[in-house]
Amino acid sequence: MDISLFFRYNVKKCMQQMRDKRKGMYAMEVILQNLTKKFPSRDRKKRGEVVAVNDFNFVIPDGKLIGLLGPSGCGKSTTLNLISGLIKPTGGRILFGKDDVTDLPPEHRGIGLVFQNYALYPHLTVRQNITFPLENLKGKDRLSKSQMLQKAMEAARLVQIEELMDRKPGELSGGQQQRVAIARALVKRPKVLLLDEPLSNLDARLRLQTREEIRRIQRETGITTIFVTHDQEEAMSISDMIVVMKDGVAQQIGKPQEVYDSPANLFVARFLGTPPVNVFDGCVRNGKLYIGGDEVLETPGVSDTGERKVFAGVRPEGFLLQEDGPLRCGLKGVEVMGREISVVSGNSASLNPTVRAIISAENAERIFASEESAEGKAICVRFALVPRKVFLFDVETEKRISFAGKK
Amino acid sequence: MRKKRDSSNLKAWLYLAPALLFLGVFMIYPLVDVFIYSFEEGYNSASQTYFGTGVYNYSYVLHDPYFLQAVKNTFLLVMITVPLSTVIALLISVGLHSITPFRNFLQTVYFLPYVTNTLAVGLVFMILFKKTEYSDGFVNVLIRWFGGESVDFISGPYWAKMFVLCFYTIWVVMPFKILILTSALASVSQEYYNAARVDGTSKFRIFRRITLPMISPMIFYLVITGFIGAFKAYSDAVALFGTDLNAAEMNTIVGYVYDMLYGDSGGYPSYASAAAIILFAIVLTITCINLLVSRKKAHV
Numbered sequence: 001m002d003i004s005l006f007f008r009y010n011v012k013k014c015m016q017q018m019r020d021k022r023k024g025m026y027a028m029e030v031i032l033q034n035l036t037k038k039f040p041s042r043d044r045k046k047r048g049e050v051v052a053v054n055d056f057n058f059v060i061p062d063g064k065l066i067g068l069l070g071p072s073g074c075g076k077s078t079t080l081n082l083i084s085g086l087i088k089p090t091g092g093r094i095l096f097g098k099d100d101v102t103d104l105p106p107e108h109r110g111i112g113l114v115f116q117n118y119a120l121y122p123h124l125t126v127r128q129n130i131t132f133p134l135e136n137l138k139g140k141d142r143l144s145k146s147q148m149l150q151k152a153m154e155a156a157r158l159v160q161i162e163e164l165m166d167r168k169p170g171e172l173s174g175g176q177q178q179r180v181a182i183a184r185a186l187v188k189r190p191k192v193l194l195l196d197e198p199l200s201n202l203d204a205r206l207r208l209q210t211r212e213e214i215r216r217i218q219r220e221t222g223i224t225t226i227f228v229t230h231d232q233e234e235a236m237s238i239s240d241m242i243v244v245m246k247d248g249v250a251q252q253i254g255k256p257q258e259v260y261d262s263p264a265n266l267f268v269a270r271f272l273g274t275p276p277v278n279v280f281d282g283c284v285r286n287g288k289l290y291i292g293g294d295e296v297l298e299t300p301g302v303s304d305t306g307e308r309k310v311f312a313g314v315r316p317e318g319f320l321l322q323e324d325g326p327l328r329c330g331l332k333g334v335e336v337m338g339r340e341i342s343v344v345s346g347n348s349a350s351l352n353p354t355v356r357a358i359i360s361a362e363n364a365e366r367i368f369a370s371e372e373s374a375e376g377k378a379i380c381v382r383f384a385l386v387p388r389k390v391f392l393f394d395v396e397t398e399k400r401i402s403f404a405g406k407k
Numbered sequence: 408m409r410k411k412r413d414s415s416n417l418k419a420w421l422y423l424a425p426a427l428l429f430l431g432v433f434m435i436y437p438l439v440d441v442f443i444y445s446f447e448e449g450y451n452s453a454s455q456t457y458f459g460t461g462v463y464n465y466s467y468v469l470h471d472p473y474f475l476q477a478v479k480n481t482f483l484l485v486m487i488t489v490p491l492s493t494v495i496a497l498l499i500s501v502g503l504h505s506i507t508p509f510r511n512f513l514q515t516v517y518f519l520p521y522v523t524n525t526l527a528v529g530l531v532f533m534i535l536f537k538k539t540e541y542s543d544g545f546v547n548v549l550i551r552w553f554g555g556e557s558v559d560f561i562s563g564p565y566w567a568k569m570f571v572l573c574f575y576t577i578w579v580v581m582p583f584k585i586l587i588l589t590s591a592l593a594s595v596s597q598e599y600y601n602a603a604r605v606d607g608t609s610k611f612r613i614f615r616r617i618t619l620p621m622i623s624p625m626i627f628y629l630v631i632t633g634f635i636g637a638f639k640a641y642s643d644a645v646a647l648f649g650t651d652l653n654a655a656e657m658n659t660i661v662g663y664v665y666d667m668l669y670g671d672s673g674g675y676p677s678y679a680s681a682a683a684i685i686l687f688a689i690v691l692t693i694t695c696i697n698l699l700v701s702r703k704k705a706h707v
Binding site: 084085086105106107108111112113115116117119121122123132133136137184188 | 596598599601602603604605606607608609612616617620621623
């Protein structure tokens with residue numbers, strides 16, 4: 001046989017095997033219905049409860065990577081623990097596919113859980129840590145020693161830690177421990193993989209690497225994966241979908257880019273993006289947006305009776321440096337970031353202490369020139385706004401008000 | 408450079424001097440002295456004289472039936488109370504750790520024996536176990552109520568006295584062990600238990616595979632100090648059976664040493680020294696074995 005043909009045949013067979021394997025690790029839709037968790041108040045004298053998760057409805061699609069995102073104390077970890085079964089909900093149902101698992105203990109849900117601090121057993125080797133979940137299987141699921149080792153090896157290969165099997169967790173770096181924890185969670189072929197702040201204990205460089213790693217593992221196994229994070233960049237970069245939470249309420253659910261481009265309310269707009277969105281006190285009059293007296297943008301379709309006060313959010317990349325731009329700000333400084341520059345300025349209507357605009361570095365010359373010529377005197381920069389990057393929010397409800405040309 | 412190091416060395420020794428002085432005077436000198444006495448036949452502490460040197464003291468002590476009785480008692484006491492008290496303390500600690508209501512109250516209750524005077528506790532045990540013309544003691548009342556034969560625990564058969572001594576010792580050493588073990592249990596992170604729960608680990612397996620290995624350093628610490636403490640037992644026996652322990656067949660090695668020095672038959676520092684050195688050798692051997700085992704078995 002021709003050697004290249006033989007090779008091609010082998011590759012084909014390999015691919016087929018991989019596909020079969022993926023089918024074996026079948027994934028699951030996770031459905032949360034009116035999920036609610038209330039904790040009794042810590043203060044005994046004060047009656048009342050802390051609502052950690054409030055009426056959460058979400059269908060997590062099969063085989064996707066979902067990021068639960070929010071500031072600390074927003075109920076994202078509680079949501080994860082509810083799905084894992086470590087805590088029982090006060091109300092609502094959790095379904096995996098067609099099975100109602102609300103009342104099932106964690107071990108019968110078919111989940112893999114990776115803890116924030118990994119929770120690797122320090123007295124066991126990596127191999128023993130990974131086989132630990134398998135040793136609990138009883139009855140017809142019971143595995144022989146060699147089967148266990150084989151499965152452990154498979155999981156280890158998936159996260160690329162085969163050469164560390166005889167070490168103890170204390171002898172591993174943070175990133176390696178993280179992989180071991182993922183291998184341990186995957187070894188039982190869970191239907192759902194849950195990760196609690198998976199990257200928070202890693203340094204910046206490892207974080208980048210590990211989040212790609214998590215993405216790869218999720219793609220390779222096709223397991224529905226839910227992870228919790230407070231880092232919006234982390235969540236946006238690898239998730240198929242993100243859920244932004246605040247005070248136990250899911251604020252917005254959607255694809256990362258969609259949520260970024262059209263936030264449902266002021267909180268979501270502020271939470272996503274670095275540098276954060278610039279928020280101004282503004283008002284809409286006759287279909288036009290005014291910020292601090294400047295008429296900055298046409299906003300057709302906003303219902304206003306005479307004059308309507310709004311919060312106007314402008315993404316840093318939504319500013320265009322223009323000599324006759326409508327928005328006037330006092331220049332405070334310029335920060336060079338290499339690829340682009342960040343123009344820091346002040347505006348009396350701004351709710352943020354400074355207005356930050358990200359400008360492509362090619363346009364930097366003018367700014368630098370004007371900064372130098374000013375010689376310490378206050379100078380004015382003028383911006384035009386990109387309508388797509390401007391969001392209006394109701395002052396009362398903080399919900400977004402759409403205007404024409406935007407959804 | 409060298410000079411500087413010398414002077415800093417000098418300083419170090421200067422700072423160490425008070426501690427070394429006290430250790431030398433009150434620990435090392437007496438130890439060496441006891442070792443020397445044990446080889447001096449018929450040493451008299453008043454006249455500071457002796458007949459000769461040799462191993463006669465050891466030979467005498469090892470052939471003394473009272474000493475052999477004391478060794479037997481001590482070994483029985485050690486072998487029964489150390490494992491039993493550790494296991495029971497472990498069970499109580501696990502129980503205390505897993506309940507929430509009344510935990511503080513119960514912890515206090517279990518700690519009470521630790522702060523109670525040995526002799527006072529001895530008195531309580533007398534009331535529980537002693538049989539007099541007027542009363543049978545509380546335990547005997549119980550035994551009879553269940554249809555058993557009453558037993559004189561304080562001056563009756565050997566096994567009954569040994570039982571009381573062991574019971575007493577276990578009860579006295581328990582609080583400290585419970586204190587250490589509950590804090591050891593509390594230091595095991597809840598995440599490990601959660602991880603085990605997600606994997607469907609049974610309660611027993613969690614205990615055996617996770618809890619026990621994690622607190623094993625503390626358990627070994629308790630076993631080693633427990634052995635040493637039990638070998639040095641003396642006051643417990645006195646509290647229960649009075650000072651004439653030889654007559655009660657309840658003497659311990661330390662008791663024997665004391666009797667040889669100050670007891671009614673006392674005034675033999677040479678024999679006392681020989682017995683003390685033998686005890687030292689026994690404790691040293693057992694502790695070495697313990698350390699070797701713990702280094703192999705305990706994690707971390």
